[in-house]
Amino acid sequence: MTTLSNAHGRLPRRATMSDVARLAGVSIKTVSRVVNAEPGVHAETAERVLAAIERLGFRRNIGALNLRRGSSTGTIGLVLEDVANPFYSGITRAAEEVARRHGRQVLTGSSDEDPDRERELSLEFCARRVDGLIVIPAGTRHGYLVPEIASGTPVVFVDRPPGDVIADTVLVDNVTGAAAAVTHLAAHGHSRIAFLGDAPTIFTATERLAGFREGCARAGIPFDQRMVAMGPHTAETVAAALDRTDATAVITGNNRITVQTLRVLAGSARKPALVGFDDFELADLLDPPVSVVSLDPAELGKAAAELLFARLDGDREPPRRIVLPVRLTPRGSGEVRP
Amino acid sequence: MTTLSNAHGRLPRRATMSDVARLAGVSIKTVSRVVNAEPGVHAETAERVLAAIERLGFRRNIGALNLRRGSSTGTIGLVLEDVANPFYSGITRAAEEVARRHGRQVLTGSSDEDPDRERELSLEFCARRVDGLIVIPAGTRHGYLVPEIASGTPVVFVDRPPGDVIADTVLVDNVTGAAAAVTHLAAHGHSRIAFLGDAPTIFTATERLAGFREGCARAGIPFDQRMVAMGPHTAETVAAALDRTDATAVITGNNRITVQTLRVLAGSARKPALVGFDDFELADLLDPPVSVVSLDPAELGKAAAELLFARLDGDREPPRRIVLPVRLTPRGSGEVRP
């Protein structure tokens, strides 16, 4: 049992090849050869070097290696809104997985929907010379990335498209999904359907609203602005929106809003039909089980990362826009009769 | 609208200070001065340099900077089990937050409970010269980190203690928590209580089992090995365990098992009382609402990161072991009568 601490004080300096070389009585280059398992080192010498490495706890400095080799840093950057949100952590995990297969590690950062923070994170990642960048945009202006991409750092945008530039983007089919939700509810007899969406500054929010309108039109339901409440949402705004309408059904614009709404409804006598955008754990165990329009976030993350690595592998086609289909999963909450 | 791509082919090289200097007609050092806002550069010269920087899309290479300065790389590493699990992504977010306050960025990696992967990730982070490491151990042997810590990379273990070394650790009070769950159930008249825990190789699993035994003893319930099923768990193993016992109440050992159990129970006529370890979103909206023993993962992440940064700020005290209290949150599922 070893005690891991520096209670003795004085911050030590990490051993370098130079230290190892001195201890082993060889040149730096020989140490390098041993570390890289290059041939041409006498077995006995290698032995001595390895002993010195062990003794000093030497570990090769990857930063210096990257500088010297001028090659990949073996990292990619991932800028998202909030890792603690299961939607984004699902994306993170999938991206991490793909990165691992390609021998890369992942730098993550949460922007909290703050465009400045998104920019700051992205640019700092670039300054660290990540091999590529996956960005879930918080802002609507991404010109700041032009020089980065021009300099060879591929960028893939996920879930929302970039503003004022054209670049690789992976989206989900928000419009079709929201329209499908309306169609589903209409098929169950609903005609007074409320839509609780996120802030209109957020791409997915307006897309889903557009899908809602489209669905209403197709179902012959006149669009009524009073049935729409865009976020950001708190329990109060959700409650107020529901009180304001006589809706028999509600479509919620993302997983956070769905949860807010479920909480509000739990404390209310009203039981409108409900279809949420984004799936969430236990949705099937609620009473009634919550119907959702969803896509596995892992698919988004995977698609984005694979697109990124295709670029890193030399894909020079014009920017792609991938739109992943969503799936309506009826579970009960959308079938409640008016 | 700019198209961000390299459709023209040929991977470009990033501009360096040397390129900027050539374009601006000055020496490299002058560029450095401008970039670092050092005094002693004629305004007009600085202007030229800035123009060149802009034109070339130059961004200072942080790797080279760190090498030269020999200082901090401005990163910390976080090795966890699975970012997609809300418990760990909560820790991640909190650690990220603290890191941000200290001007650091976070490298994350999921070990998937694989000790080799944990080791690989940790050592690679060290090779990248992270300023510190936060590890949620998958394995039980951590001697491999001794040289790293001796070389000045502080390491903090979270949620589970390290094996065969003594180091900074942040845990939760698993024993007390599990015992409290038993006490709670006993107070509601239960004496046949099952415990579904994770694999006994996992520290928290055995601790919680110990707490379970302690709680039984205190409540005067004879401990019965047949009431215990340790994981890993699937829907089948959970169902089998429940079928095998005549338990009127169940304690589940972590958030995954709780969810598995809820699913199994949803398809069953039995409605045992239930107390889960770890809170989870919507636990309060299930029917009945699920009682839990829990701690906000953010508190764990925050405590760990703060301990790490205390070390980085020069704290040389002997290794600390912080045990955070857990809280029993009765919500209904634990009150079901036998």
Added chain:
DNA sequence: TGCGCATTGGACAACGTTGTCATGGTGCCA
């Protein structure tokens, strides 16, 4: 005119590593 001084710019080394090339020693064969 000569001197000191402030201002501005540049040469050079170094961070830790590896690629290129050179060197010294050994063994083999004619």
Added chain:
DNA sequence: TGGCACCATGACAACGTTGTCCAATGCGCA
């Protein structure tokens, strides 16, 4: 014994940056 190939090892430069130091220029002032 001379020539040669080969093995093991090392010297040096370079990656991109900054810290240290020195040089050149221009100014004020005696």
